Amino acid sequence: MPEINLWAKDGYLSTPDGNSIYFWGFAKSAAGPAQLPGPNIIARQGETITVNLHNMLAEPVSIAFPGQQVTVEGQPVQPQYKNNRLLSFVNYAEPGGTVAYTFTPSHPGTYLYESGTNPYQQVPMGLYGGMVVRPADYNPDVPEYKTAYGAGTDTGFDREYLLITGEIDPDLHQAVENGKPYRVSKYVPRYWTLNGRCAPDTMLMDHVDYLPHQPYGAMIMGLPGEKILLRYIGAGIDNHPLHPHGAHTRVVAVDGRLLRNGNADLSYKRFTVLVGVGQTYDQIYQWDGLGYTPGNPIPTVLPNLRNMGVGDAGWTMWSGSPYLGVKGDIPVGVVSYNEMGEYYFMLHSHEELQITNWGEFPGGMMTMVAIYPSLAPDIGVIG
Amino acid sequence: MAIVARIFQAAAGFLSFPGANAIPFWGFTEALADKPQYPGPLIEATAGDQILIWLMRNYLEPIVEPISITFPGQENVLVRKIPWGPFIYEPVKPQYAAGKMISLTNYLDENRDILVEYSFIASRPGIYLYESGTNPEKQVQMGLYGIIVVRPVGYNIPGHPNYKTAYGADTNSGYDVEKVLVLGEIDTVMHNNVVPNVYYDMLDFKPDFWVVNGRSFPDTINEEQISSQPYDAAINCRVGQRVLLRIVNAGFQNHTFYLGDLVGRIVAEDGMPLKTQSLDATYEKTGTTLGSGQRIDIILTPATPGEYYLYDREYQHLVNNDQFPGGMMTKINVR
Ligand SMILES: [Cu+2]
Numbered sequence: 001m002p003e004i005n006l007w008a009k010d011g012y013l014s015t016p017d018g019n020s021i022y023f024w025g026f027a028k029s030a031a032g033p034a035q036l037p038g039p040n041i042i043a044r045q046g047e048t049i050t051v052n053l054h055n056m057l058a059e060p061v062s063i064a065f066p067g068q069q070v071t072v073e074g075q076p077v078q079p080q081y082k083n084n085r086l087l088s089f090v091n092y093a094e095p096g097g098t099v100a101y102t103f104t105p106s107h108p109g110t111y112l113y114e115s116g117t118n119p120y121q122q123v124p125m126g127l128y129g130g131m132v133v134r135p136a137d138y139n140p141d142v143p144e145y146k147t148a149y150g151a152g153t154d155t156g157f158d159r160e161y162l163l164i165t166g167e168i169d170p171d172l173h174q175a176v177e178n179g180k181p182y183r184v185s186k187y188v189p190r191y192w193t194l195n196g197r198c199a200p201d202t203m204l205m206d207h208v209d210y211l212p213h214q215p216y217g218a219m220i221m222g223l224p225g226e227k228i229l230l231r232y233i234g235a236g237i238d239n240h241p242l243h244p245h246g247a248h249t250r251v252v253a254v255d256g257r258l259l260r261n262g263n264a265d266l267s268y269k270r271f272t273v274l275v276g277v278g279q280t281y282d283q284i285y286q287w288d289g290l291g292y293t294p295g296n297p298i299p300t301v302l303p304n305l306r307n308m309g310v311g312d313a314g315w316t317m318w319s320g321s322p323y324l325g326v327k328g329d330i331p332v333g334v335v336s337y338n339e340m341g342e343y344y345f346m347l348h349s350h351e352e353l354q355i356t357n358w359g360e361f362p363g364g365m366m367t368m369v370a371i372y373p374s375l376a377p378d379i380g381v382i383g
Numbered sequence: 384m385a386i387v388a389r390i391f392q393a394a395a396g397f398l399s400f401p402g403a404n405a406i407p408f409w410g411f412t413e414a415l416a417d418k419p420q421y422p423g424p425l426i427e428a429t430a431g432d433q434i435l436i437w438l439m440r441n442y443l444e445p446i447v448e449p450i451s452i453t454f455p456g457q458e459n460v461l462v463r464k465i466p467w468g469p470f471i472y473e474p475v476k477p478q479y480a481a482g483k484m485i486s487l488t489n490y491l492d493e494n495r496d497i498l499v500e501y502s503f504i505a506s507r508p509g510i511y512l513y514e515s516g517t518n519p520e521k522q523v524q525m526g527l528y529g530i531i532v533v534r535p536v537g538y539n540i541p542g543h544p545n546y547k548t549a550y551g552a553d554t555n556s557g558y559d560v561e562k563v564l565v566l567g568e569i570d571t572v573m574h575n576n577v578v579p580n581v582y583y584d585m586l587d588f589k590p591d592f593w594v595v596n597g598r599s600f601p602d603t604i605n606e607e608q609i610s611s612q613p614y615d616a617a618i619n620c621r622v623g624q625r626v627l628l629r630i631v632n633a634g635f636q637n638h639t640f641y642l643g644d645l646v647g648r649i650v651a652e653d654g655m656p657l658k659t660q661s662l663d664a665t666y667e668k669t670g671t672t673l674g675s676g677q678r679i680d681i682i683l684t685p686a687t688p689g690e691y692y693l694y695d696r697e698y699q700h701l702v703n704n705d706q707f708p709g710g711m712m713t714k715i716n717v718r
Contacts, residue, residue, distance in 0.1 A: 076689050079714075119701070120699055120707050123698055184707075238697070255668045257666060257668070276671070276696075278639060278670050
C-alpha cells in the first residue's frame with residue numbers, strides 16, 4: 001500500500017519583486033523545506049493510499065481530500081469540536097502529532113488536498129496541494145493507456161501539467177508570522193500564483209535552487225499537434241478566469257469526474273475557464289498551428305522591425321522569425337527567450353489586476369505555453 | 384391545475400446574527416402575519432398552477448418607497464392594480480418617470496395604491512427566485528426576496544412516474560429528502576443606514592455576514608424558530624437516501640457551495656433539467672460556483688453515517704465578526 005508522508009511546516013516564499021513572505025506548507029520530509037503547493041500526490045484508481053500528516057506547526061492541522069471517502073484509524077473522518085465549537089472539518093494532528101488518512105480513490109482524475117482546520121487562514125497560508133489519480137489501466141509506455149480517465153475515454157495525452165491557482169495577502173502572512181490577530185474581512189490579495197509562483201518565476205524550470213519553497217514551475221511545453229493535458233486546480237479562496245492563447249481547450253472532466261454519461265460525450269471547448277475555488281478542470285490543449293507545416297508560409301505581412309514594440313528586457317517572446325524553429329534578427333540589447341525559435345502563447349487570468357505583482361504588470365497569475373520544434377520526451381511529466 | 388394565491392406585504396423588521404446586535408431589514412410577510420421574513424415566505428406550486436401574488440399596502444409600517452416583485456424565469460407575468468388600474472391583466476413592464484427607469488416591473492406605490500396583483504402560470508417545474516424589482520440594488524439586499532418551488536404533476540402521488548422527482552420521470556431527479564438552501568449576504572453598515580433612510584452608496588457594499596436561508600452558522604443548524612428567520616438549513620437523512628439540494632444564490636456575490644467530502648450530481652441548472660429524452664447531461668461535482676441569481680439542483684447520496692459540513696468554499700465567508708466558524712455553512716447528518 002503506497003504511503004506518503006507530509007510535514008506541515010513554515011518557510012518563506014519568494015516573489016519576483018523581491019518580497020519574502022512567511023507561509024505554511026507541506027514538506028516531503030522532516031528536514032525538507034515547506035513547499036507551495038504541497039508535494040504532488042500521485043495515486044492510482046482502486047489502490048489504497050495512506051497519507052501521514054506530521055504537524056510541526058503550533059496549532060492543529062488536518063488534510064481534507066474533497067471527493068474521497070477518508071478514514072482515520074478505520075473510522076470515517078468526522079468534524080472535530082472543542083468546547084462545543086467546530087474546530088476542524090476532519091480529524092487533525094495536534095502540534096507535534098501525527099494523523100494518518102487512508103482512502104481508496106474510486107475515480108481517476110485531478111483533486112485538491114487542503115487543510116480542513118481553520119481553513120479561512122490555513123489554506124491561504126499555503127496548506128494545500130494537488131493530487132492526480134491515475135486510471136487503473138494507466139500505462140505511460142502504451143499510448144492507448146496513457147490517458148487521464150482510462151482507455152477509450154478520449155482523454156489520451158502526450159504531456160500533462162498541473163496548474164494550481166492561489167492568492168497571497170501579505171498582511172495575513174505577516175500577522176500570522178508575528179502572532180498578531182488578522183481580520184479576515186480585510187483580506188486583499190496582492191499576489192496571484194500559479195503553482196505557488198508569480199510571473200515571471202512561473203516560467204522557470206521545476207526545482208530551481210533559488211526557489212527552494214516553490215519547486216514547481218508552470219511553463220507549458222509541447223510540440224505542434226500534441227495533446228497537452230492541463231489540470232487546473234482552484235486552491236485559493238478566489239475564483240480566477242484562466243485562458244491560454246493559441247487554441248481553445250477541451251474540458252474533459254471536472255472535479256475528477258469524466259464529462260461523459262454512457263455514450264454521450266459532454267466535453268466542451270472553452271476560451272476561458274472560470275477556475276472556481278476548490279474545483280478542478282481537466283482539459284486538453286492542442287495547438288495545430290492554423291495549418292502549420294514546416295514549409296508553409298504564414299499568410300500575413302510582418303511589420304518592419306523598426307515598427308515593432310519589443311518587450312522589456314527579459315520579456316521578449318519573439319524569436320525574430322515567424323517560422324517555428326527559426327531565429328532571426330531582434331534589436332540590439334534585447335534578450336529573447338526563444339532558444340529554439342519556439343512559439344509562446346500566454347496563459348493567464350483574465351482579471352487583469354491578477355497579472356500583476358502588487359499592481360506592477362507583468363506578473364501574477366500568468367505563464368506561457370511554448371510550442372517547440374522538438375522537445376525531449378521527459379518534459380511535461382507530473383512527478 | 385389549481386390557484387396558489389398569496390397575499391404579501393413588505394415590512395421592516397430585525398434579524399439576529401451570532402455575536403451581533405439586531406440588524407434592521409425589509410422582508411415580505413404574509414399579510415396579517417406579524418413578522419416579515421428573511422428569506423420571504425416559500426411558495427410551493429405544481430406545474431400548471433396559476434400563481435397569484437397580491438402585494439398589499441402596509442398601512443401600519445410602510446417602507447416608504449415603491450415596492451414590486453419580479454419573477455425571474457417565469458414567462459408571461461401579468462399585472463392588475465387597485466384602485467387606479469390597470470383593471471384588466473396586462474403584461475408587466477418596466478416603469479419610467481421623467482424618462483428614467485424607476486422599476487423593472489409594475490410597482491405598488493403605498494401612497495396611492497392598495498394592492499398590485501401579479502399572476503402567471505407556473506408552467507415548468509423548478510426552483511425560482513422572486514425578488515424586488517424596484518431599487519433592487521437596495522431592496523433585494525435589504526431582504527425582499529424569496530423562493531418559489533414548482534414541482535411536477537404527480538410528485539406527491541405514490542405510483543405516479545413523477546412521484547418524488549424534481550423535474551418529472553426520466554430526468555435523473557428522483558429524491559427522498561428535499562432541502563432548499565438560499566445563499567446571500569448582509570452588509571450591516573448598509574442595513575443600519577437604509578432603515579433610517581440615510582443615503583448609502585452601494586459602491587461601498589461590503590458584506591460582513593454570509594447566510595444560508597437567512598441565517599449564519601451556527602444558527603443555520605438551529606431548529607428553533609428564530610423570529611424573522613424561520614428557515615433552518617440543517618439536513619437529515621439516512622445512508623443511501625437521495626438528498627435533493629436546491630441551491631439558490633439570492634445574494635450579489637458569487638458563492639462556491641462545497642459539499643464537504645461528498646460528491647453530488649447536478650441534475651438541473653437555473654430550473655432547467657440537464658437530462659432530456661435525447662441526452663443525459665447531468666454531471667458530478669464536489670462543489671459548484673453559483674453566480675448571483677443562479678440556481679442549481681444537486682442530488683447526493685451519502686454512503687457512510689456521520690456528519691458532513693456543507694459550506695462556501697470561499698473560506699473568508701465562514702466567519703462571524705472575523706471569527707471561524709460562522710457564515711455560510713450548514714451540516715448534513717447522515718444516520
Ligand atoms: Cu488573454
